[in-house]
Amino acid sequence: MSTAQPQAASTSAYRRMEESITLSEEKVVEGSRELLTLNIGPHHPATHGVLRLLVTLDGEVVRDVKPIIGYVHTGIEKTAEQKSYWKVIPVVERMDYLSYFFNAMAYCGAVETLLEVEVPRRAQYLRVIHLELNRIMSHLVWLGTSALDLGAISVWWYCFREREMLLDLFEMSTGQRMHTRYIQVGGVAEDVPSGWIERVRAFTKVMPERAEVYGDLLNKNEILLQRLRGVCAVSQEELLALGVTGPLLRATGNPWDLRKAMPYSSYDDFDFKIPVGTQGDNYDRYAVRLAEIHESCKIIDQALDGLPEGPWITEDRKVALPPRHELATSMEALIHHFKLVTEGFRVPPGEVYYPIESPRGELACFVRSDGSSKPARVHMRDPSFVNLQATMPMVEGSLLADMVAALAMLDPVLGGVDR
Amino acid sequence: MPDATGMELLARELGERVEGCVLATRHFRGKGAIDVRPSSVVEVLRALRERGFDFLTSVHGLDYFPEEPRLGVQYELLDMSALDRLTVALRVPLEDPRVPSVTPDWPTANHQEREVFDMFGVIFDGHPDLRRILMPEDYEGHPQRRDFPVGGEPILFTHNETSSPRWFA
Numbered sequence: 001m002s003t004a005q006p007q008a009a010s011t012s013a014y015r016r017m018e019e020s021i022t023l024s025e026e027k028v029v030e031g032s033r034e035l036l037t038l039n040i041g042p043h044h045p046a047t048h049g050v051l052r053l054l055v056t057l058d059g060e061v062v063r064d065v066k067p068i069i070g071y072v073h074t075g076i077e078k079t080a081e082q083k084s085y086w087k088v089i090p091v092v093e094r095m096d097y098l099s100y101f102f103n104a105m106a107y108c109g110a111v112e113t114l115l116e117v118e119v120p121r122r123a124q125y126l127r128v129i130h131l132e133l134n135r136i137m138s139h140l141v142w143l144g145t146s147a148l149d150l151g152a153i154s155v156w157w158y159c160f161r162e163r164e165m166l167l168d169l170f171e172m173s174t175g176q177r178m179h180t181r182y183i184q185v186g187g188v189a190e191d192v193p194s195g196w197i198e199r200v201r202a203f204t205k206v207m208p209e210r211a212e213v214y215g216d217l218l219n220k221n222e223i224l225l226q227r228l229r230g231v232c233a234v235s236q237e238e239l240l241a242l243g244v245t246g247p248l249l250r251a252t253g254n255p256w257d258l259r260k261a262m263p264y265s266s267y268d269d270f271d272f273k274i275p276v277g278t279q280g281d282n283y284d285r286y287a288v289r290l291a292e293i294h295e296s297c298k299i300i301d302q303a304l305d306g307l308p309e310g311p312w313i314t315e316d317r318k319v320a321l322p323p324r325h326e327l328a329t330s331m332e333a334l335i336h337h338f339k340l341v342t343e344g345f346r347v348p349p350g351e352v353y354y355p356i357e358s359p360r361g362e363l364a365c366f367v368r369s370d371g372s373s374k375p376a377r378v379h380m381r382d383p384s385f386v387n388l389q390a391t392m393p394m395v396e397g398s399l400l401a402d403m404v405a406a407l408a409m410l411d412p413v414l415g416g417v418d419r
Numbered sequence: 420m421p422d423a424t425g426m427e428l429l430a431r432e433l434g435e436r437v438e439g440c441v442l443a444t445r446h447f448r449g450k451g452a453i454d455v456r457p458s459s460v461v462e463v464l465r466a467l468r469e470r471g472f473d474f475l476t477s478v479h480g481l482d483y484f485p486e487e488p489r490l491g492v493q494y495e496l497l498d499m500s501a502l503d504r505l506t507v508a509l510r511v512p513l514e515d516p517r518v519p520s521v522t523p524d525w526p527t528a529n530h531q532e533r534e535v536f537d538m539f540g541v542i543f544d545g546h547p548d549l550r551r552i553l554m555p556e557d558y559e560g561h562p563q564r565r566d567f568p569v570g571g572e573p574i575l576f577t578h579n580e581t582s583s584p585r586w587f588a
Binding site: 069073077078081082113116243244245256261351353355362364376377379381385386418419 | 474476482538554
């Protein structure tokens with residue numbers, strides 16, 4: 001009796017869709033045994049977000065990895081096209097939810113380039129301070145969750161303790177802990193309140209010490225070192241071909257950092273070093289980020305020392321809202337306020353690509369203007385999205401447990417990957 | 420690219436290497452862009468790589484609706500030693516949105532070309548694995564096109580889920 005059924009009838013539409021994912025050719029490795037396909041995610045603590053991995057295993061050795069993304073795609077780039085320029089800022093901030101200041105900076109920088117608006121020095125410094133605080137915050141979340149993946153639970157509590165201090169600082173200066181909408185087109189939303197600078201100084205005083213403590217906890221942890229040292233190394237040439245930037249590239253010894261190479265927002269005023277690795281393995285990726293926390297503290301201190309007096313947003317009333325008190329006395333201010341709030345400002349036609357160095361690499365915003373008050377196209381070149389392509393060369397031939405470590409050291413933020 | 424003159428020189432050099440590839444040059448806000456013929460993009464990027472632009476930072480799509488040809492693809496190149504950036508841009512019509520894929524030369528373009536295909540429907544000939552990347556596999560249409568409506572999908576509630584088509588899928 002034959003029980004075989006026609007293939008087409010037995011496979012459901014869902015099954016066919018699943019199978020289409022593995023349509024790209026399967027790698028056959030010489031001498032490998034029976035291969036096992038394992039699905040990890042999309043909901044899995046080790047994937048740091050809604051990332052799904054289709055892993056082909058040979059015993060415990062990873063032969064192939066296919067990242068499947070799009071689970072948190074929210075169409076932010078499409079949404080941005082429906083909103084006037086200044087209303088886009090809070091939308092793009094929600095892409096990479098750990099580096100919201102960077103998203104806003106890339107977008108505002110692109111719009112400012114189109115408008116040819118001069119950003120006051122004080123605003124540039126305030127931006128730098130917030131960007132670097134944000135970089136530390138992002139690295140703290142990365143360090144805490146990565147150490148957690150590798151079994152070092154206490155580091156997570158310590159990192160989130162310091163992150164809480166940072167979020168309190170953001171709350172004090174911007175009114176929000178996350179997605180602050182602080183960076184505006186032409187400057188920043190508000191001057192920092194009195195007492196804030198002292199609190200930032202207190203933070204930059206304790207943070208390097210605390211970073212030392214993390215280093216002591218982790219660098220002498222034999223289990224952690226065995227999981228990181230010499231694991232999942234990728235050559236610099238391969239990373240460059242894959243478009244990988246940021247700490248992953250610097251871990252291989254390439255000191256490419258846009259803050260130094262192509263300074264923006266007066267980064268050339270500050271004296272800081274670019275930490276680089278030598279091997280390009282997981283340990284170097286970890287060490288580079290930990291060292292970056294120290295360098296960010298140095299930048300913040302210098303920016304606080306040299307914080308110029310003056311306006312914190314451009315005086316160009318066609319772009320920035322007039323001060324509140326002028327509305328009661330000045331007719332022009334009232335008109336400008338009305339125009340900005342209802343229609344928004346118009347931007348000259350053109351296309352601009354504005355790159356900055358985010359905690360994960362080159363974050364760039366592409367904005368096309370058609371001359372109206374809404375952008376015709378907003379695209380974020382998100383480093384997480386591009387860097388994710390390095391998963392396969394990183395983990396090929398390594399153990400499944402090392403893949404978890406490599407993914408943690410890759411530091412993808414799925415909100416940025418899917419946008 | 421520091422000035423428009425340098426841009427023109429580069430365009431002439433490219434035009435000599437790849438016959439008739441350059442359609443126009445632009446210099447906007449301190450950055451150069453070259454409009455190229457879609458069929459020549461692989462050779463153009465190869466020639467630019469030899470000239471130092473050896474890092475492809477971004478590939479992204481555009482929709483120039485209602486202008487024609489409607490769809491655009493832009494390649495952002497970076498020269499890490501000369502600290503220079505350059506945009507290579509091309510436009511293809513909606514009826515025949517075919518562009519040769521640069522993924523064999525530049526592995527970083529893999530996911531980004533898939534995104535452009537997903538969002539704009541540009542077909543990259545020679546791409547090893549051209550599938551949707553962000554939208555669901557069975558999604559119809561290319562949502563980043565300017566004439567694609569916003570808010571067109573019905574929201575499922577318990578009171579209307581049985582009457583909505585394919586609510587169980």
